[in-house]
Amino acid sequence: MLNTGAGGLNISGAAKNNKTATVTNKAGDLTIGGTFVNGGDATFTNDGNQFNISGTVTNKLTDAEKEFGTINMVNNGEGGFVIENSGNVNAESSNLSITNNAGNLDINGSVKNDGGKNLTNKTEILNDGKTLNIGKTGKVNTSGSLAITNNGEGGMNIDGSVNNDNSATTANDKIAFKDANNTTITNTAGTLKVDGNVSSNTSELTMTNEGKTFEINGNISGTNNNVNLINKNGALDLNSSGRVNSTDDINITNSGKGTLVKAE
Numbered sequence: 001m002l003n004t005g006a007g008g009l010n011i012s013g014a015a016k017n018n019k020t021a022t023v024t025n026k027a028g029d030l031t032i033g034g035t036f037v038n039g040g041d042a043t044f045t046n047d048g049n050q051f052n053i054s055g056t057v058t059n060k061l062t063d064a065e066k067e068f069g070t071i072n073m074v075n076n077g078e079g080g081f082v083i084e085n086s087g088n089v090n091a092e093s094s095n096l097s098i099t100n101n102a103g104n105l106d107i108n109g110s111v112k113n114d115g116g117k118n119l120t121n122k123t124e125i126l127n128d129g130k131t132l133n134i135g136k137t138g139k140v141n142t143s144g145s146l147a148i149t150n151n152g153e154g155g156m157n158i159d160g161s162v163n164n165d166n167s168a169t170t171a172n173d174k175i176a177f178k179d180a181n182n183t184t185i186t187n188t189a190g191t192l193k194v195d196g197n198v199s200s201n202t203s204e205l206t207m208t209n210e211g212k213t214f215e216i217n218g219n220i221s222g223t224n225n226n227v228n229l230i231n232k233n234g235a236l237d238l239n240s241s242g243r244v245n246s247t248d249d250i251n252i253t254n255s256g257k258g259t260l261v262k263a264e
Contacts, residue, residue: 003027008048011055017042025051029079032057032087043072050079051100053109059092069094080104080129083111085137093121093143100129104154108135114143114165125149132156134196143168146203147184155190155211158198158218166202167224187211191234194218194242200225209233209256216242223247231256 001023003009008028018039023030030046033055044051051073059069071091075081080103083089087109089096096113098105105127113123121144125132131154134140138160140148146164150156164183183200185192185207192209199205199221206228207220213234220227220243227246229236233256244250 003030003048011036030075030077038069038071041070041072043070044074046075046077046081048079049077050103051075051077051081052084053082053087053089054084055086056088056090058088058090059094070097071095072097072099074099074101075103075105075129076101078102080106082106083109083138085109088112091121091123095121096123097126098124099126100132102129104131104133105129105152106133106135107138107140107160109138111138111140112142114141120144123147127152127156130154131190134158134160134162136160136196139163141165143181145181145183147186149184149186149188150190150192150211151188153189156185156187156192158194159196161197161199163197163199163201164203164205165200182206184208187214191215194220197221199223200227204228206230209236213237214256215239216244219243219245221245222250226251229253233257 004026009025010031012034014035016037021042023044025046025048027048029050031052036057081100091113123142123146125148127150130152132150136159140162142164166181183203183205188210190211193215195217197219201223208230210232214231214236226249228251231254236254
């Protein structure tokens with residue numbers, strides 16, 4: 001599916017892919033307001049203005065197929081990548097990649113990739129544009145491995161919730177996939193600010209800031225795993241409303257020019 005017209009590409013009805021689907025927009029907005037059901041590998045690329053999802057993109061795969069199914073979304077348009085409040089991206093425990101190369105990446109709806117038996121599934125969210133925002137209504141719920149990375153000068157703001165839960169695995173699975181199922185949140189520019197909730201269960205949680213500051217006003221928690229907070233630049237501010245909890249170890253490393261601050 002290719003659009004080169006200035007009016008953009010709008011999927012407002014229902015589309016279904018059983019094998020390989022490629023959706024490319026070269027001009028205007030790429031808008032998914034309807035339903036796109038993926039039964040194989042789906043790649044969405046926006047080279048126009050904005051990539052906007054107010055509808056649903058989902059995988060429908062058997063457990064045997066989920067290891068190979070993928071949803072790959074890329075925005076190169078200056079209008080940014082927006083998942084609206086009503087937007088829903090559900091990879092159904094397969095592989096999911098969301099990449100924004102221009103403008104803001106705003107997640108105000110649901111990004112989901114959990115609940116299946118495929119323990120090697122990966123969710124990767126990358127912002128190389130301006131700012132990565134997980135809004136107050138934004139939810140990222142995954143199992144397997146989760147990597148969220150911001151390289152944009154506007155920083156990363158987590159006002160909603162991020163959760164990676166691997167508690168449903170068996171004891172042997174937990175041993176086999178312990179290293180593969182990590183939760184990694186990395187900010188290399190601007191401020192890493194947590195006003196919402198970041199949690200992991202049976203998934204080593206590491207949050208690293210190499211940008212301006214690392215500010216915690218919300219909640220960061222781990223269940224059956226360590227929580228590692230690493231600040232390499234500026235101050236690490238754990239403010240009065242901020243909470244960091246873990247049933248295992250909490251490791252805080254601050255090598256920035258600022259100080260570790262617990263505001264009263």
